[in-house]
Amino acid sequence: INGLEDILLYMYNQNKCLPFLYLEDGQYIFIGNYKDPVRHDETCEIEDNSFQIILPIESILDKNYFVNSKGVIEYRKPHCTKCNSRKIIKKDSNFKELFLEPGVPIKVKVKRYYCKKCKKKFQVEFEKYYDKFSNFSNSFKDNIIKCRQHGWMSLRNIKRQIKDWFNLDFSHESIRKALIVEGEFYYFNEYVKLSEYYGYDEQCEKVSGNWIYYLVLFDLVNNVPVASMLSDELNMNIIKNFIDVSIPYKDRTAIVTDLKPEYDDIMKELKFVHQHCTFHLEKNIKNNMKRKINKDMQYRRFELKNTHPEYSDYQLDEIIKEEKKEVKDEIWEYIAEFMTLFKQDNLDDAIEYVNFLKEEIKYYPQHLAEYLKDNFFPEYRKYLRFLEEDYKEKLECTNNKLENFNGNTMPKFEKKTYRTRRGLWSALMHKNDGWIIRRNEDLTS
Incomplete structure (x- = not known):
């Protein structure tokens, strides 16, 4: 049995008597009609549904508390909780209502004290197990957090x-x-042994009309968060300092990010091998193609309306819809062929495939060919770091593990839910802990 509350609960279940670790010449004192059996004081009757539980005489609860000859809990080494002075006077006692973890309500007697130095009164509090002014234990509150x-x-x-x-x-x-999770808006996972391979990303959330930025570092090998932070603003210095503080120099090998241009300079300065996320590359290509296709279809509709004035708006819409589908399907087939590059077994095969694409690009749809010539071929090696022999099977071509983590801790449907920065941070930290718990369960199952 560990902890005061576990002890209380155990003895409550055994014989409705508060527990002890060591009993010196004492006997169990049983409850009689919700009365104080020690003093037989009628004024001590409890009118509510709580159980009045009296501890064994002279029992020792732990290193901080014991029960005196009248069944009252006292500090073993009392001192003033306000000024820490030991010049105190013992007073009478109070009944204190507590709730054990399963929601069991009990009442115990606690000693009151008076400090001669600061003239303040105080009573026994179970600081390790119950927050101040709280009747519900910390372990009971853990159920709320879950x-x-x-x-x-x-x-x-x-x-x-x-x-x-x-x-x-x-x-x-x-x-x-x-x-509520108190403290600064920065988290570091002190229990993970860093693998040297990471993912970085940030998200934004509007709280009380202001944008809040959520920065996350994720260990790709261990599949757990390394560090996270909330910030009122976002720039290169903030990102660089966050990563620099969170990952020691000796634990830096490679990192995966999305395609924002400023990341290149940051990772170069921090001495990371920088892998660009291929999932974001595909996403960017498709978004770019959609914009180009939509623009082309607008011109096409305008052209049809001028050359065929007899067409109704409905007919025009149907024609454009069909043509748009044909164009999109064709481009998407070529994108799928292009993305095969990242399924190659090794770097040599990938480079050979890049050369093949450069030859085939003249047959690609114009918009896709222009995008790849301008945005991919000049820096294609940044997307192939994961195939280099030094990083193979540790570095990944996508940031999907981190994206999955973010999708679980801050899903889109929960955004705009939080009214305060503290509330947002508390929710993120609880789900962060939940992720780590599930990860540990997966490893042990």
């Missing part, structure tokens, strides 16, 4: 879930506070 580790759930639905699980009415404010 609701957010695997996807979005509103405070209202979490409240209903707790009601179904434990038959407890947990307030919205208590749930909100339990979900």
Whole structure:
């Protein structure tokens, strides 16, 4: 049994008596009609549904607490919680209501103290297990956090879930506070042994009318996040400093990013081998082709309307729709042929295929041929780093693992959900933890 709450819960289940680690000449004290069996004080009756649980006399709970001869929990080495002075006077006791992890409500007696130095009063608090002014334990609050580790759930639905699980009415404010992740808006995974192969990406989210940028570094070999950060602005210096701080120089080999031009200079300065994501290349090509096709079809429709004034708008739309499909299907076939380049077994085969494409480019549709000549062939080696012998089977040609992680931690349908930067960060961190938990389960299963 580990932890005060586990001890309390164990003894509660055994004999409705609060627990002990070591009992010195004491006996179990059983509850009688919800009364204090030690003092037999009628004013100590509990009118609510909580169980009044009395600890064994002189029992020792742990290194910080013990139970005195009247069944009251005291500090073993009391000191003022306000000024840390040990010049204190023991006073009477209070009943304190606590909820154990399964939602079991109990009441215990805790000692009150008076500090002669700062003139303040205080009582026994279980700081390690219960936050200040909270009746619900930290382990109980972990159940609330679990609701957010695997996807979005509103405070209202979490409240209903707790009601179904434990038959407890947990307030919205208590749930909100339990979900808050305090501290700076920077995360570093101190438990991962860095593989030297990473993916980098950023996303943006609008919170209270302002753009917030979410920067992520991901370990491609271990399939876990390395570091993440929220920033009010985004520029080369912020990106460079984020990566530089998060990854020591000795752990830098290669990194995958999308195709933003500024990444080249950043990765060169940080001494990374820079692989451009081929998924983003294909995506950029198709988006570019769609724009060109749409523009061509606008001219084509205008031309048809002038040469065939007898055509109705519906007829024109149908003709353009059919022609657009034919053009798109043809270009998409050539794109598929081009993307075969990244399925080659080794670098020599890939370079040979590039030479083949350069010969075949004259047969490609004009728009696609122009794009590849201007944007791909001059720097094609940046897309083939993953086939070089030094990086093979560790470096990947896409950033899909990181894209998958981002899709799970910040899916599109959840965007515009968060009202504060802290709320956004808390949600991201909970789902970040959920990802790591699932990853560890996959490794052990």
